[in-house]
Amino acid sequence: MTAGEQLDKLEIKSSDIDYVVTSHLDCDHADGLRQFKDAMVARSEYEYxxxxxxIRFKKKWWDGMDLNLYDWNDNQGPFGRSYDLLGDKSIELINIPGHTAGLVATKITNSDGKYFLYYEDGGYGEKSWKDMVTSGISMDKSAQKESLEWIRKESLDPNCVRSLACHGIEEKTEVFKF
Incomplete structure (x- = not known):
C-alpha cells in the first residue's frame, strides 16, 4: 500500500503533513515522493x-523534485551521525549505513525519555536484530552489522517502547501513541 493510500485510509491529507522524511532512495521508499512537497533525504544518501x-537507483524517482537535503547536525547512532529534526532531540534521524550509505532510522523521544525506533531497512523485523541477520542487499556488510548491533541495543533498552522495521512480516499499518 502506498503512503498516499495509507493516508487516505486514515483520512489524512498530504497537505496536513509537516515533514516527510525519506529513509533512503530505494524505489520502495522513494517512488511516490511526488505527492509530498519538500521530502527530506540525507545529503549523503542523495550523493550515494x-x-x-x-544499477540500483533511478533518477526519475526524484528527478525534478524539490528534495530537502540535510547534513548531519548531531552525533547520535552507531557512527555518530544524525540529524536533530526539530532542534530539541525529540525526533532524531540517525544514520545506520550498510544497506545504503545515508539510510536513517527515526527515533522519536517523548518528554519522559521513552522512545519509538523506526529502523526502516536496517533490518527486516525483530528477528533481524535478535539473531543478527542482515539484509541481503548491502553496500557495506561491516557497517550493516554495526548498525544492526546498534538497533539491537536500542530495541532492548527499557526506554524503548517499540521498535519497527519497514519490511518485517509482523508489521502492519497502525497509529502509534505513547
Missing part, C-alpha cells in the same frame, strides 16, 4: 544514489 544510477 547518484553514483549508482541504473
Amino acid at each position: 544514489a547518484k553514483k549508482y544510477l541504473y
